[in-house]
Amino acid sequence: MGEVKKTPFYDKHVALNGKIIDYNGWQLPVQFPQGLVEEVHDTRNRATIFDVSHMGEVSVEGKDAEAYLQKILTNDISKLKDNAIIYSPVCYSDGGVVDDILVYRHNIESFFLVVNAANTDKDYEWFQENSFGDVRLQNLSSEYAQIALQGPNSEEILQELTDVDLGEIKFYNFRADVSVAGVNSIVSRTGYTGEDGFEIYCKNDGASALWDAVWEAGEKKELRPAGLGARDVLRLEASLPLYGHELSKDLTPLQAGLNRFVALDKTVAFNGQEALKKQKQEGFNRKLFGLEMLERGVPREDYPVKSGEEEIGWISSGSFSPTLGKFIAMAFLDPEVAGQGEKVSVLIRKRIYRAKITKMPFYRRDN
Numbered sequence: 434m435g436e437v438k439k440t441p442f443y444d445k446h447v448a449l450n451g452k453i454i455d456y457n458g459w460q461l462p463v464q465f466p467q468g469l470v471e472e473v474h475d476t477r478n479r480a481t482i483f484d485v486s487h488m489g490e491v492s493v494e495g496k497d498a499e500a501y502l503q504k505i506l507t508n509d510i511s512k513l514k515d516n517a518i519i520y521s522p523v524c525y526s527d528g529g530v531v532d533d534i535l536v537y538r539h540n541i542e543s544f545f546l547v548v549n550a551a552n553t554d555k556d557y558e559w560f561q562e563n564s565f566g567d568v569r570l571q572n573l574s575s576e577y578a579q580i581a582l583q584g585p586n587s588e589e590i591l592q593e594l595t596d597v598d599l600g601e602i603k604f605y606n607f608r609a610d611v612s613v614a615g616v617n618s619i620v621s622r623t624g625y626t627g628e629d630g631f632e633i634y635c636k637n638d639g640a641s642a643l644w645d646a647v648w649e650a651g652e653k654k655e656l657r658p659a660g661l662g663a664r665d666v667l668r669l670e671a672s673l674p675l676y677g678h679e680l681s682k683d684l685t686p687l688q689a690g691l692n693r694f695v696a697l698d699k700t701v702a703f704n705g706q707e708a709l710k711k712q713k714q715e716g717f718n719r720k721l722f723g724l725e726m727l728e729r730g731v732p733r734e735d736y737p738v739k740s741g742e743e744e745i746g747w748i749s750s751g752s753f754s755p756t757l758g759k760f761i762a763m764a765f766l767d768p769e770v771a772g773q774g775e776k777v778s779v780l781i782r783k784r785i786y787r788a789k790i791t792k793m794p795f796y797r798r799d800n
Contacts, residue, residue: 440486441578441640445648449658457551459487462660472663473670473755476626477798480584481659482647485625485632486640489553489574491546497566498542504703505563506536507686509696513538518605518621521694522686523556524705528712529682532556533674533691535623537607545619549676563704578640582647583630583667586654591631593650595620599631614646625664627671627796666752672723672763672794678734678749679721679763687712688765690721690793719746719765723793726760730779730786737780738764738788745770748779754795761795762788 438459446453451462461484464472475481493502502510508521517538523531532552537545548556557572564570582591588599594614599622602608607621616639624630635643648656665675674680679689686695687709696703697710726732732751737744751762762779771777775790 438487440484441637442484442486442580442644445641445644446484446658451658451660454661456487456661459550461487462658464660464662465658467657469660469662469666470755472657472659473666475655475657476584476628476659476663476667477756478585479655479657480582480586480590480630480651481657481663482644482651483581483583483659483664484579485581485664486578487550488579489548489550489556489572490577490634491548491557491560492569492571492573493544493546493560494542494569494571495567496542497568498544500701501564501566501568502536502544503699503701504565505560507695507703507705507709508536509699510536510538515540516606516608518607518623520605522680522691523559524686524703524709525682526704526708528685528687528705528708530676530680530684530686531559531682532676533680533686537619537621539609552676576636577634578637578643580633580644580647581624581626581630581664582633582651583624583626583628583659585629586651586656587628587630590647590651590654590656591620591633594646602631604629613643614650616643616646618643625673626667627673627794628667628798665750666754669750669752669761669763670754670756670794670796672796675750684765685709685712685717688717688720716768718767720768720771721749721793722746722764722766722771723791723795724748724751724762724764724777724779724788725791725795726762726779727787727789730760730781730784732760732762732764732779732781732786732788738766739778739780739785740767740770740774740776743770745777756796761791763793766790 746766
């Protein structure tokens with residue numbers, strides 16, 4: 434049994450009657466009394482607050498910080514400006530994925546990486562093994578708490594708590610040293626829901642006051658808590674990948690359809706570049722597609738997908754979509770077969786359910 438970890442907001446979840454589960458060793462709420470469906474609707478229509486303090490944070494500093502990141506990231510950060518953020522997979526030499534991360538640039542010698550919770554220790558070890566030159570790495574994960582405030586009312590709620598003009602923070606940009614209700618914070622216009630919103634980082638000692646201030650400011654805007662279950666459904670509706678599902682050491686970013694985050698022509702050689710170039714030229718036997726169920730069956734992870742009698746792939750993520758009112762899934766399928774027609778089927782508990790291939794993202798907000 435590993436260490437049981439609690440975020441600084443654990444008592445807040447208990448007080449709100451959140452259903453607490455073990456998630457990669459963290460005690461986190463999977464849902465609250467209003468239920469997952471309402472949490473999804475609340476995020477799409479008003480605003481919700483998520484505890485994402487389990488995510489990992491790593492600082493990269495030094496004269497060679499940018500050169501180092503260019504080597505380990507598939508994306509190209511050469512044009513990344515101060516206070517901007519970039520998304521990028523990080524690959525092994527064979528093109529498989531170590532993790533997919535967010536890179537925050539303070540300046541050319543100072544970056545802040547946000548990594549997936551389950552991968553934090555593995556990532557940090559890998560970052561260290563691949564470092565060179567004047568690069569200083571620090572795992573800050575145990576020092577930071579993180580709130581995600583998501584939904585169309587997010588800006589109005591957060592603006593009550595800071596003098597910084599949030600309208601000036603564009604998508605995938607951030608500001609450091611922002612006072613939010615007196616708590617020194619990093620505020621970024623990012624999220625994992627497909628909605629407008631913010632992710633707010635602060636040191637643990639300010640976390641409780643930050644939560645209380647956001648909660649109080651959000652009361653008149655119908656702010657609600659939301660858990661891991663809603664977060665997973667929201668990211669599926671927006672067709673956002675999850676490590677261990679759409680990305681892994683055995684799946685490449687090209688297979689997951691993340692080509693625009695893989696700069697194959699980057700002048701600086703990066704880990705996995707040659708393998709990914711070869712894969713792009715030769716193709717692959719499985720690629721990510723979107724599925725919409727035509728019959729009432731729940732498409733769960735690893736369920737087989739068939740074309741006629743032939744098994745052509747598997748479900749990587751699937752659920753009922755409260756926003757769309759239908760069952761949806763992402764699936765890795767044989768691109769040659771999947772490209773020939775849109776009708777397939779999913780094997781659910783030894784019974785065949787009809788489905789069709791559909792475009793992703795399943796949901797895209799209007800603005």
